[in-house]
Each structure stands twice: as C-alpha cells, then as structure tokens.
Amino acid sequence: MIGRWLMNKVLDPLPVWLQLILVLAVFSPIAWNYTFAAKDAAFVFHNHVDRPIHDVNLNGKWIGGAAAHDGNGPGTSGGAICCGKLDSGEVELTWTVSVTQSQYDVGLRKQSKRLLVEIPERPNDELYLHVHIFADDSVKFFWSESTRSNYQIEQSKDAFVNVFEKSN
Known part of the structure; x- marks a missing residue:
C-alpha cells in the first residue's frame, strides 16, 4: 500500500515516455543478466x-x-x-x-x-x-x-x- 502510494507520487507527475524509460532502465540490466550472462x-x-x-x-x-x-x-x-x-x-x-x-x-x-x-x-x-x-x-x-x-x-x-x- 505504501509502495503503491509512493510510486503514484513519483511516477504520476512524469510524462508517460519518461515513465517508460525509467522502467526500462531498471529492468533492462536484470533481463540482460538473466538472458546473456553466464549461469551459475x-x-x-x-x-x-x-x-x-x-x-x-x-x-x-x-x-x-x-x-x-x-x-x-x-x-x-x-x-x-x-x-x-x-x-x-x-x-x-x-x-x-x-x-x-x-x-x-x-x-x-x-x-x-x-x-x-x-x-x-x-x-x-x-x-x-x-x-x-x-x-x-x-x-x-x-x-x-x-x-x-x-x-x-x-x-x-x-x-x-x-x-x-x-x-x-
């Protein structure tokens, strides 16, 4: 509940294209590491x-x-x-x-x-x-x-x- 409120406060004032860039910036390294990095x-x-x-x-x-x-x-x-x-x-x-x-x-x-x-x-x-x-x-x-x-x-x-x- 607090996380949703905080995300609304941070992301709502930003334009949609900037929200998309922020989400991609956070999740792209995770996806890259999972897909291409050497597996343990x-x-x-x-x-x-x-x-x-x-x-x-x-x-x-x-x-x-x-x-x-x-x-x-x-x-x-x-x-x-x-x-x-x-x-x-x-x-x-x-x-x-x-x-x-x-x-x-x-x-x-x-x-x-x-x-x-x-x-x-x-x-x-x-x-x-x-x-x-x-x-x-x-x-x-x-x-x-x-x-x-x-x-x-x-x-x-x-x-x-x-x-x-x-x-x-």
Whole structure:
C-alpha cells in the first residue's frame, strides 16, 4: 500500500515516455543478466568411498560432503549446493577423508587430498555439476539437468540388468 502510494507520487507527475524509460532502465540490466550472462552452477557431491568425506572444495568453493558409502547403489550424496560460477578447464579439487568410529578404533585417521582435474565442457541447459570421488582417489565429473548424475543413471541400468539376468 505504501509502495503503491509512493510510486503514484513519483511516477504520476512524469510524462508517460519518461515513465517508460525509467522502467526500462531498471529492468533492462536484470533481463540482460538473466538472458546473456553466464549461469551459475549447482554442485552435487557423490561419495563412493567407505569413509565419510567432508569439506570438499572446487577452486576454493565449498561443494559439500557425504557420509561413508555402504557399497550398495550408486554412491551416497550430500545433496545439491547452490550456486557458483565455474568455467570448464583445470581446477583444484580438495577434500578431507574422515573416519567412522569403527575405522578410528582400528587406527585409521582423517586425510586431506588434493587433485588438479579437468572440468568437462558444460552443455547449455545443464545446471548441476556432479562430482564423484572413488576409493582409488579418482574423480569423475558429469553435467546434468537434474540432481541425478549420468553416472547414477548408468549404474542403476547396470544394476537392473544384473539383477534381472540373475533372476532368470
């Protein structure tokens, strides 16, 4: 109500052409940025290691962490972390591998890891960068339109085929 009163007090005395210019001046940069600027990426981290992984950073941007992988399914995920600008090319990936209580009891301790990795080219409509870390410290990246990674989809298909073939 106050906003409408204020807009009427400011815009009513102005000619229509000047009102139009003011509205365009305010909304044009927003439309330009939304249409032509580089879109931010959301990050989804997948842990394929039997130890918890936390403090995962991609070029200094925190992208999450996840519980230990139990060996079933396509890896545990820490959910989606939004948003950051990211270009394709070489980036630094750092993470900390932690321990569960039983792993701590047998002498394992947390370790910090660091890799220089290549980010794949980003397709136009894909928002989510999936980061998969495996037990041998190898890393795979996938772009996706959803929080489901291409790797998860392929793993699910393979698991379905294996189960289906074994049951027949």
